[in-house]
Amino acid sequence: MTLPNTPLPEPASGETSAYSRTRIFLHWLSAAVILWATFSGFGVALLDQSNPIRQWVESFNPQLTSLFIPFFVWRLWLAVKAPSPSTAKNVQARLASAAHNSIYGAVAGVLITGVLMMSHPVMLLALVPLPQFIHSKIALLELHQVHRALCAALAGLMALHLAAVVLHQVRGKSVLGRMRGTM
Numbered sequence: 001m002t003l004p005n006t007p008l009p010e011p012a013s014g015e016t017s018a019y020s021r022t023r024i025f026l027h028w029l030s031a032a033v034i035l036w037a038t039f040s041g042f043g044v045a046l047l048d049q050s051n052p053i054r055q056w057v058e059s060f061n062p063q064l065t066s067l068f069i070p071f072f073v074w075r076l077w078l079a080v081k082a083p084s085p086s087t088a089k090n091v092q093a094r095l096a097s098a099a100h101n102s103i104y105g106a107v108a109g110v111l112i113t114g115v116l117m118m119s120h121p122v123m124l125l126a127l128v129p130l131p132q133f134i135h136s137k138i139a140l141l142e143l144h145q146v147h148r149a150l151c152a153a154l155a156g157l158m159a160l161h162l163a164a165v166v167l168h169q170v171r172g173k174s175v176l177g178r179m180r181g182t183m
């Protein structure tokens with residue numbers, strides 16, 4: 001790849017990126033939580049129900065992802081409030097914006113179904129109780145199916161997202177810099 005490097009704009013004091021520091025922090029926090037919950041969730045589903053690793057993940061993940069909900073709502077609020085840099089008119093920017101909105105939609109769906117499908121109350125950090133909302137066994141089973149389908153859709157969207165980031169890097173247009181606060 002021998003594309004010339006276009007000089008980066010001088011960082012202004014305070015706001016150094018197309019995304020605010022808070023949005024960058026929340027993006028990487030979400031990435032860590034979602035990647036972990038996806039890989040570990042699908043990973044332990046392959047193990048026996050009585051496997052201690054599966055039991056640990058199934059007790060830890062609902063707590064972790066429930067605690068993540070306020071951070072996700074915060075992130076969503078910031079995204080709605082401050083239009084992202086990809087609101088330009090060209091097709092590629094519209095596609096990127098649609099992909100980002102689909103990710104937000106899938107994460108919201110996964111979080112909502114996750115909370116509703118709990119078949120027992122959960123104690124968050126042994127402090128905050130999260131009650132069981134639904135008691136019908138059939139409804140719980142259906143919610144599990146929807147949760148699983150949404151997790152698979154989210155995994156597909158994440159793969160697409162990562163492929164797009166890599167493609168941009170390879171073509172010499174570093175979008176990663178925007179999410180690291182260096183552009």
Ligand code: HEM
Binds near residue numbers: 062063110
């Ligand atoms: C970041 C959001 C989340 C992601 C990416 C995620 C991901 C996953 C994945 C991949 C599975 C395995 C699906 C399967 O093959 O059965 C799963 C199962 C499950 N998730 Fe989530 N989840 C999220 C949020 C939540 C929340 C908020 C809760 C509840 C508070 C929750 C509760 C559960 C439960 C109870 C299971 C079923 C475990 C079992 O099979 O017994 N999840 N999740």
Ligand code: HEM
Binds near residue numbers: 032103
């Ligand atoms: C290690 C994995 C990841 C990398 C390297 C990465 C990288 C990036 C980059 C470079 C951007 C800026 C794109 C631009 O400005 O055009 C971005 C934006 C975005 N990413 Fe990721 N990402 C990762 C994981 C995730 C995950 C797991 C999610 C799921 C929640 C996610 C959701 C988003 C969203 C919604 C945006 C739009 C900006 C925003 O609203 O914060 N990313 N990502």
